[in-house]
Amino acid sequence: MLSYNNPSLVLSNSTEPLTGTVSWKCPSNIAIVKYWGKHGMQLPKNASVSFTLEKAFTNTEIKYSPKDNSENSLRFYFEGEEKPSFLPKIHHFIDRIKNTFPFLRELDLEIHSSNSFPHSAGIASSASSMGALALCFCSLEKEIFGKEETPDAFLKKASYIARLGSGSACRSIFPYASVWGKHEDVEGSDDYFGIAFEENLHEVFKSFRDDILIISKSEKEVSSTLGHQLMDTNIFAKRRFQQASDNLSLLLPILEKGDVEEFGEIAEAEALSLHALMMTSNPSFILMTPNTLKAISRIRRFRKEQKLPVYFTLDAGPNIHLLYPEEIQDRVGEFKKEQLRSLCEGGQILDDRVGLGPKKNEEK
């Protein structure tokens, strides 16, 4: 079991100045084989694979200084406004990683965060926000203790830490695509952190499109935390974890050879399984709305009639991610305008694509 516990990381052992700023931009990701069900300390019940997005991201900056013992040692600002309501979640996260970064308790932190996507677009931001925070914390360690490590080791630790903030966040740390969770077909895969799936990824997927159809902007009806918990008693759980593992085995060679049709079949089956699990949980949740279903049937009809490889996947919500290769973006653009936009709240569609992963914001 990997552990990053390091009790010597306290300020009295620091080598660098104790005041400064670190800042990272971290994208969101979309799972193709879904993570739904967890155990222990944020460990997945099955391995998952995701695409890293490009345009949906969180920017986070942390200003740090030695604790001056005043009341507010942690302040959080979202899009320029102080948000004390976000603090419990961050405290909880810091609590989980205090053995890795004991020095965090010795600092005053001012965290400034903003998203590239509208706050009320019904897009889950936990992957990008926890990913950005994790990267900032790892940079803090590096700056304060002058720690040198390889870029790979840095990202592995950032993924490990991000997982403790939100499971899916551990996959946002890598360019293009990532696998999280031990799987016999993926060398180096691990329940404790995500790994990059880049070397063997076919070019067609490196520029794949993922347009987010905002079917509804409402807040999520079921938190993922509760959703994962409900898998503990879902009668289909055991079969589901096997299905996810089988789908990953099927998907990996498809991602390597670049077969977009076979990819799309698995992506849609996974999305519908996820929602079937929510519908068969107790209590049960139906998160798709009539417009989600309309969009799905239009996508399938368009695909059949036009013989174009356009597929969908879903998060734990009503919004649709439209997946297709870059080369057909003009044809799909027309389709979105004519048939999908009217199904979206405020006509909103966020055009995104597979991207290059997080980036450190260097001081100007």
Ligand code: DP6
């Ligand atoms: C449906 O990562 O949000 O998006 O670990 O409790 O923070 P926590 O859950 P979270 O769950 C994501 C669920 C999903 C599928 C996925 O991203 O794999």
